[in-house]
C-alpha cells in the first residue's frame with residue numbers, strides 16, 4: 001500500500017524536458033490567481049467563448065472545438081463511446097495507441113488492431129488494405145499522431161485521406177503531445193475527431209482537454225446509443241451554442257491560464273510555432289545521431305518528443321538523476337519496463353527553443369561524459 005508522503009514547501013524548481021507536462025510561462029501561472037466566479041455567469045461566457053474561438057483560430061479549423069475539464073484520456077474514451085457502435089480499427093505502435101485499444105475493448109467494442117512494432121510508424125497502405133479486407137465497414141479508425149512512448153510521428157494526413165474514402169467510417173486522432181507544436185490541416189484530411197491535453201505542446205498547466213469535432217462526427221453521435229454523457233460531443237456543443245458555457249463546472253483557474261497562453265500562441269502564430277518546434281526537433285536529432293541513435297523509424301520522427309536509443313549503454317536512471325540534481329533539469333527515461341533503459345526521451349515542446357534544448361544536451365554530455 002502507498003503511504004502518505006507529506007507535501008512539502010521546499011521542492012527545487014526544475015526545468016521540464018519530459019514529454020509533458022512542460023514549462024509554463026510565469027504570467028500564465030499568475031493568470032490562475034483570480035477570485036473564483038460562477039460558471040453560469042456572463043464572465044464565464046466571456047472566458048469560455050474566448051478560449052474556444054481562439055483555439056479554433058489557432059488551429060485554423062472550421063470544425064467545432066470543445067475544451068473540457070479532464071485529461072486527454074477522457075476523449076480517448078468518449079470518442080469511442082460517441083462514434084463506435086460495434087467495430088473499430090485501432091492502429092497501434094506504442095503505449096498510448098495500445099491504451100486506445102484497451103479503452104475500446106473495455107467499453108465492449110469489437111476491436112481489430114493494426115499492430116506495429118514499437119518505433120515503427122503506421123502506414124497508409126496497410127490501413128487501406130485493412131479497410132478493403134474488412135467484412136463490414138468499421139465505425140471508426142483510430143491513430144495516434146505522436147506516439148510519445150517511441151517518438152514516432154504517424155502520417156495522419158495520408159491515413160485520413162484513405163479513411164475519407166469510407167464515408168461511414170470516422171477517423172479519430174489522438175494528438176496529445178503534438179497539437180500546438182506540430183501543425184496539421186485538420187479540415188483537409190477527413191479528421192473527424194482530434195484531441196489533445198493542454199499540458200503538452202500548448203504549454204499550459206494540466207487540467208483540460210481539447211477536442212475538435214467535425215460536423216459528420218456530431219451527426220453520427222446523435223444517432224449513437226452508447227454516447228458518453230460527460231464527453232458527449234453533442235451535449236458540449238449544444239450547450240456552447242445555447243449558452244457559450246460548459247455543461248458542468250469547469251476548472252476555471254486553468255481556463256484563465258488557457259486564455260493568457262492562447263494570446264501568446266496567437267501572437268507567435270501557428271506557422272512560426274511549428275517552425276520553432278521543427279528547429280528544436282532537428283537540433284535534438286542531430287545531437288542524438290552524434291552521440292547515440294534515434295529510436296523511431298527514419299522519416300517518421302516526432303517534432304515534439306525525441307526518443308533516443310541508448311546505444312552507448314549509459315545508465316539512464318542515474319544520468320536523469322544527476323542532471324536533475326546538478327542542473328535542475330528533468331528529462332525522461334524510456335517508456336515502460338522494455339524501453340526504460342534502452343531509450344530516453346526529450347520533450348522539446350511548448351516554451352522551449354533550440355537554446356534551451358542545447359542547455360539540456362550540454363548537461364547530459366557533462367554528466368554522462370560524452
Ligand SMILES: Cc1ncc(COP(=O)(O)O)c(C=O)c1O
Nearest residue numbers: 071072073096146148176177197
Ligand atoms: C500520445 C498520448 N496520448 C494520450 C496521453 C494521455 O494523456 P493524458 O495524460 O492527458 O490523459 C498521452 C500522455 O502522455 C500521450 O502522450
